[in-house]
Amino acid sequence: MGVLKTIRECVGGESRTxxxxxxxxxxxxxxxxxxxxxxxxEIAHYEF
Known part of the structure; x- marks a missing residue:
């Protein structure tokens, strides 16, 4: 999955993490x- 697509899904939806x-x-x-x-x-979490 591309980085931009992932960011758009997170920011556009309810989740910010x-x-x-x-x-x-x-x-x-x-x-x-x-x-x-x-x-x-090893789990990473990113907050947008």
């Missing part, structure tokens, strides 16, 4: 502790 896996880039829910795609616990 993006949570994603640092390992594979999967977009995940805010209360998720492990990536459902790759299993890592």
């Amino acid at each position: 993006l949570h994603e896996c640092r390992n594979c880039g999967e977009k995940i829910g805010k209360d998720t502790e492990r990536c459902p795609c790759c299993g890592t616990t």
Whole structure:
């Protein structure tokens, strides 16, 4: 997913925070502790 598309989705919608896996880039829910795609616990969050 492109950076601009991700920012537009977050800013245009209700959410102002993006949570994603640092390992594979999967977009995940805010209360998720492990990536459902790759299993890592390295979760990044970005506030817009």
